[in-house]
């Protein structure tokens with residue numbers, strides 16, 4: 001039944017929507033593309049085991065929260081990459097007039113953008129807790145980040161107009177600027193007060209440099225101006241960024257937190273800055 005459906009729809013087909021088994025078959029045929037997914041699934045699994053081991057003696061509540069939010073990153077990652085490897089979250093979309101690949105069916109890994117909306121807020125939550133951020137800054141960074149991922153998803157899925165694809169991209173970049181502002185301007189001074197500035201600054205640089213790579217890949221890849229046309233090159237570029245942005249980042253953070261719980265415990269409790277005048281103040 002499944003086989004005949006695949007046979008009836010030639011792989012070179014364009015214009016019609018591919019079924020999930022057909023997308024899966026194409027992923028299977030591209031060994032390097034498939035490997036870019038499975039390498040991440042394997043690494044995420046190993047990271048989870050290792051991070052659980054690293055956190056076995058963490059009993060300070062804020063440090064525990066940093067551990068939980070960081071652990072959720074590889075957990076979401078497994079779901080994300082299984083979605084891609086199974087063809088569930090990949091579509092072949094016909095690009096609109098004006099696009100470098102106009103009229104062609106372009107493989108779009110839209111599941112990536114969707115799952116980033118879950119994993120990147122966890123990274124920011126961990127970073128914000130490390131810096132001793134107040135709730136307002138944490139809320140701003142996380143909501144702007146979700147906005148960035150969802151509008152990035154919209155940019156990738158819009159096929160009605162080339163201009164609108166880039167308009168979504170621009171909106172996504174605007175959200176990204178808000179995230180960068182909190183990371184580069186607000187949290188470094190908070191981290192100084194909290195006594196975590198050394199590790200925070202290392203992670204901040206790692207995060208900013210790597211995260212800037214994502215919109216660059218989008219812009220240069222087949223979804224953008226298509227300078228990089230190869231799907232597996234694009235996928236590996238994202239997967240390589242993911243490996244450092246998630247696992248190397250998480251290792252540096254959790255390794256530090258595990259042996260510096262007392263510093264994390266001393267940072268002021270996350271709350272809204274309420275400079276309430278005490279009764280009797282003039």
Ligand code: RET
Pocket residue numbers: 113116119120148149151152153155169172173176211212214215218242245246
């Ligand atoms: C998109 C395209 C639209 C413009 C911008 C983007 C930024 C994406 C970023 C993703 C970071 C992902 C990470 C994932 C780890 O799990 C959506 C590519 C600004 C910054 C760190």
